[in-house]
Amino acid sequence: MGTYVPKSGRGNTRDPRNGKGKGSDVISDVEDDEESEDVDFEETGSDGSDEDSEDETDIGDFIVEEEGLEDLMDEIHEKSFEDCLDGSSKMDKNYKNGKVYVEQEYGSIKLEPWLIFTDREAFLDVLKDYCIQEGFELSVEKADSRRYTAVCAIEGCDWRIHASKMVDKMSWAIKSLTGEHKQCGRLEVNPIVTTKWLVKKLLPEIEANLDVPVETLQNVTQKMFRIQVNKRLFYKVKVVAKEIIHGSFSESYALLPRYAEMIKETNPGSYALITWHNDGGNVDPRFKACFFSFGAQVRGFLKGCRPIIGIDGAHLSGYFKGILLSALGIDGNNEIFLLAYGVVDTESQESWTYFMRNLRALFQREGCNKDDCTFISDRMRGVDLAVHENFPKATRRCCSQHLYMNCKNGGWSGELFHKLFWIAANAYNPYVYNKAMEKITDFDPRATQYLDTCTEQWSRHQFEPEVCCDHNTTNFVESFNAVTKPYRDLPVLRLFEAIREWSM
Incomplete structure (x- = not known):
């Protein structure tokens, strides 16, 4: 040793x-x-x-x-640019009068001859900031990969700048800067201002509040940069900024298969399915639908929640649109319990059948063949057929609030009808329900006929006691939709991560 x-x-x-x-x-x-x-x-x-x-x-x-x-x-200090100009290199004479540009805050940017920049892009960025800061527009005389020459766009102004690439074939320097803006007024609407420039300057504001109104961004631009920008441009600025913060929509959908595999690897017992359109040939497959449920969610629902499932769809407002479908339960403390969720291209009988088929398969994986659950939703098209196809003995409830809104759209409204309808909806025994319906018939017989066409349960006296839940509205599902609303215009992976964090 x-x-x-x-x-x-x-x-x-x-x-x-x-x-x-x-x-x-x-x-x-x-x-x-x-x-x-x-x-x-x-x-x-x-x-x-x-x-x-x-x-x-x-x-x-x-x-x-x-x-x-x-x-x-x-005691060892990093050498600065000036320390390297010791005469040991033949290129020192090209930099001996130069000054390396140090980043300056907007409003205090100053340009001078022989100001050296790391590359052409850095020079152009600083030049644009300087022009917007001083309030004038540029007219480019010559611009290529080796030199850049521009003058003030106002006729009669003698301001001129010329910059070119240095002998190291990388850095750029301002070779000459002449003239002054003696007769130029400040431009409040500057054509130099672009979406890219606004995104760069307003990114911290948008990142701090993704729902910041465009009017607020317009006021911030006016106050900080003393320029006026059309309000419509800020909608595009917000979209580009969100893509920078959260990634692009196409990349997010392309990563969904890997996301599904990661869920199954890190959360044993989880159910993750991605479905694609395959048009054949050399065309890349297109996203069609997806379905997710974590192992703890399905096991927790089967062992600790009431046998009632609220289902609903919410529209996504991102670049590719789509519908967010969700299934939620209610636990023993009457709190919301997320069971499963997914995204489909459109809300139709086909998409709801896809969702309910995977929900049934989810239960069967856990050894549960129960098909007599209670489902509550609004009267969405295709839901009834999709539910009874996969859960033949299921009981259907209709959201009373949505049913009342249908009545209101049909012409039955007013204080009297509102009071009678909710007496019937909240009635715990047939006697109170029948009395309320008799008065609704006196109000308008057509309203009673319409309510009789509703095959789903909507009055509490119809509910089965074994369910131990008297919810006759989908408010608990709407609460989940309210949670996801700020994320429904973001890439799908960011939406799913927000749902996962909320459900933990």
């Missing part, structure tokens, strides 16, 4: 083989890996005699030397 053995007299000297002394040479000694690796390493016997020969003085000297090394390292 090898043991560290300090050499006598090594505390303040260097290795004579290297021919180096104290001071800054400590750095070069550390960098010499070949000689420094084993210079203080010797083989010792198993008796540990060399170990006993170490004394406290030698160990103390070793510690002092390490502390001295740290002090020397702290």
Whole structure:
């Protein structure tokens, strides 16, 4: 076994083989890996005699030397651009009069001859900020990969700038800057202002509040940059900024298969399915629908929630649109419990059949073949057929609020009808329900005929006691829709992550 053995007299000297002394040479000694690796390493016997020969003085000297090394390292400063211009390079003369541009806050940007930028893009960005700051427009005379020449767009103004690439073929410098804006008035509407520039400047504002109104962004632009921008442009600015913050919509959909696999790997028992259109040939498949349910959600519903499922769809307002379908339950504390969710292209019987078929398969994976659950929703097209196709013995409830709105759209409204309808909807026994319906018939017989056409349960006296739930509205489902509303105009992966975080 090898043991560290300090050499006598090594505390303040260097290795004579290297021919180096104290001071800054400590750095070069550390960098010499070949000689420094084993210079203080010797083989010792198993008796540990060399170990006993170490004394406290030698160990103390070793510690002092390490502390001295740290002090020397702290004194080393990074060289600046000017420190490199020591005359050792033939290119120094090209930079001796130059000044490297240091980022300045908007409102205090100043340009001068021989101001050096890292590249052409950096020069153009600073020039645009300067023009908007000073309130004038540019007229470009020449612009290519080697030089850039522009003048003030106002006729009669002698302001002119010329910049070009330097001999290192990377950095750019302002070679000449002449004239002044003596007769130019400040432009309140500057054509130089673009969507890209506004996104760059307003990104912190949008990132802090994704729902910031466009009027607020317009006021911030007016106050900070003293320019007026059409309000319609800020809608595009918000879209581009959200794409920068959360990624693009197309990339998000393309990552869905990997997202589904990650869910199944990290959450055993979870159900994740992605469905695609395959048009054949060399055409890439297109997204059709998806269905997600975490293992804890389905097990928690089957073991600790009431046998009632609220289903609803919410429209996505992102680039590709679509419908967010959701299924929620109610636990023993009457709190919302998310069961499953997914995205489909349109809300139709086909999409609801897809969703309910996967919901039934989800239960069967957990060994539950129960098909007599209670489903509550509004009177959406295709829901009844999709539910009874996959859950033949299911009980259907209709949201009373949506039924009342249908009556109101049919012409039955007013304080009297509103009061009678909700008496009938909240009636816990047939007597109160029949009395309310008799008065509704006196109000308008056609209203009674319309309510009789509703085959779903909507009055509480019709509900089965075994369900232990007297909800006759889908307010608990609408609460979930309210939670997802701020994210429904974002990429689908960001929406799903918000749902996952909320349901935890």
